[in-house]
Amino acid sequence: MSNVVAALDIGSSKVCIIIAEMKNKQFNVLGVGTSECKGVKKGIIVDIDSTVEAINSALKQAEHMSNKKIKSVFVNIPGGYTNLYKTKGVIAVSRDDKEITKEDVNRVLEAAKVVAIPQDKEIIDIIPEQYIVDGYDEIRDPIGMVGVRLEVDANLIVASCTTVQNIIRSIQKAGLACDGIILEPLATSSVVLSDDEKELGVALIDVGAETTDISVFRKGSLIFTKVIPVGGNHITNDISIICKITSTDAEKIKRQYGVATSNLIRNNDIIKINSIGGKSEKEVYLKDIAEIMEARISEMLYLVRKELEDRNLYNSISAGVVITGGGLFNIKGIQDVAQSSFELPVRFGYPNYIGVANPIYSASAGTAFYALKEKRTSTVELSHSVPKKEEDSHFEDYVEDDSSSKRNILDKIKDFFADFF
Numbered sequence: 001m002s003n004v005v006a007a008l009d010i011g012s013s014k015v016c017i018i019i020a021e022m023k024n025k026q027f028n029v030l031g032v033g034t035s036e037c038k039g040v041k042k043g044i045i046v047d048i049d050s051t052v053e054a055i056n057s058a059l060k061q062a063e064h065m066s067n068k069k070i071k072s073v074f075v076n077i078p079g080g081y082t083n084l085y086k087t088k089g090v091i092a093v094s095r096d097d098k099e100i101t102k103e104d105v106n107r108v109l110e111a112a113k114v115v116a117i118p119q120d121k122e123i124i125d126i127i128p129e130q131y132i133v134d135g136y137d138e139i140r141d142p143i144g145m146v147g148v149r150l151e152v153d154a155n156l157i158v159a160s161c162t163t164v165q166n167i168i169r170s171i172q173k174a175g176l177a178c179d180g181i182i183l184e185p186l187a188t189s190s191v192v193l194s195d196d197e198k199e200l201g202v203a204l205i206d207v208g209a210e211t212t213d214i215s216v217f218r219k220g221s222l223i224f225t226k227v228i229p230v231g232g233n234h235i236t237n238d239i240s241i242i243c244k245i246t247s248t249d250a251e252k253i254k255r256q257y258g259v260a261t262s263n264l265i266r267n268n269d270i271i272k273i274n275s276i277g278g279k280s281e282k283e284v285y286l287k288d289i290a291e292i293m294e295a296r297i298s299e300m301l302y303l304v305r306k307e308l309e310d311r312n313l314y315n316s317i318s319a320g321v322v323i324t325g326g327g328l329f330n331i332k333g334i335q336d337v338a339q340s341s342f343e344l345p346v347r348f349g350y351p352n353y354i355g356v357a358n359p360i361y362s363a364s365a366g367t368a369f370y371a372l373k374e375k376r377t378s379t380v381e382l383s384h385s386v387p388k389k390e391e392d393s394h395f396e397d398y399v400e401d402d403s404s405s406k407r408n409i410l411d412k413i414k415d416f417f418a419d420f421f
């Protein structure tokens, strides 16, 4: 049986749409579309019209590549712009034979959501940390167990209403419906981290263009998420300002000659670049580029480590640090520099699937993977080709979803989270 979803990642440098399917437990990427976006600053939408334009352009590419027509998308929300609140729910098990059902689990999660949150915030998700059945704790899945009293310790994910509404508005203005909002660290971790790492304790660092998302997982659950406003574009800007060259040239130099430590440049090699205005040529020493990059990269790594230490999380990440996102991607020597900065094992993670095997796709591919893993069905429909017999029933699902897409978007999101667990 096949199941198709479309996932949207609205990043500071690009909007990305991925169409993917889960077929015979295998995750396949069918289409990828990316478009540069000027409407997002530090991970937050600041200009809806340019964001919509970028969504439409990415959409066209992904639809063309996959030969599918998209009606709706799952979208992620950056972890740092949400708050995690510890919460607790308690219920009495409903069945006479005291077997715990999915309904009981939904009820206990609903009970855990009954907390006072600020007026300008809304609950977007709840992540169970552990269930407790008649006093026995550390239970991951209580369904099928027998007990009288079911409790849950959970993290409530709360986001600013404005952030959520701007995401939804942009999707709607692009002519799409929103299937659901997925917390970015949960999405990214689903394609980048192993279960063992999440269990042991790991810091997932997504270094993007303008933001670095720090998330910590322990005992299989997300326990911390924060965004700091630095990313790969800061490296580019430093090169551009100090060398007095355009940011386009600075970006090219960073990608082609970039190193994380000046120790790697042992000669006086020079590159020639057009100066701003393009009237003359400038000579730039690679050693200077290396020093600029080294300074910014070590500051970024220091800020991440300090955040982990200040939150008393540094000692609980036995599996070390996993870095993803494009910001520190492919920079020569980065692995060693990061490892000595954190004094912990460091690896670089990316979605290991054909078509998206690059850390710039971690959040978008993760959103699609997470939605499919949680067995969501979206409203993608085959556009040009006639569906094969096997796909007919799946096609009907989309038609059903299409009628529901006319409902109020908040109702749809509410439903999405209601049947989440």
Ligand SMILES: Nc1ncnc2c1ncn2[C@@H]1O[C@H](COP(=O)(O)OP(=O)(O)OP(=O)(O)O)[C@@H](O)[C@H]1O
Pocket (backbone or CB within 6 Å): 010, 011, 012, 013, 014, 042, 043, 207, 208, 209, 210, 211, 212, 231, 232, 233, 234, 236, 251, 254, 255, 258, 325, 326, 327, 328, 329, 330, 331, 359, 360
């Ligand atoms: N090959 C490369 N070498 C060095 N840096 C790169 C490379 N490819 C991309 N980058 C940098 O990665 C950054 C973009 O990363 P990414 O696509 O993960 O960001 P984003 O998701 O758009 O932004 P954010 O997560 O901050 O909202 C840019 O700063 C870009 O310069």
Ligand SMILES: [Mg+2]
Pocket (backbone or CB within 6 Å): 011, 012, 206, 208, 209, 325, 363
């Ligand atoms: Mg990103």
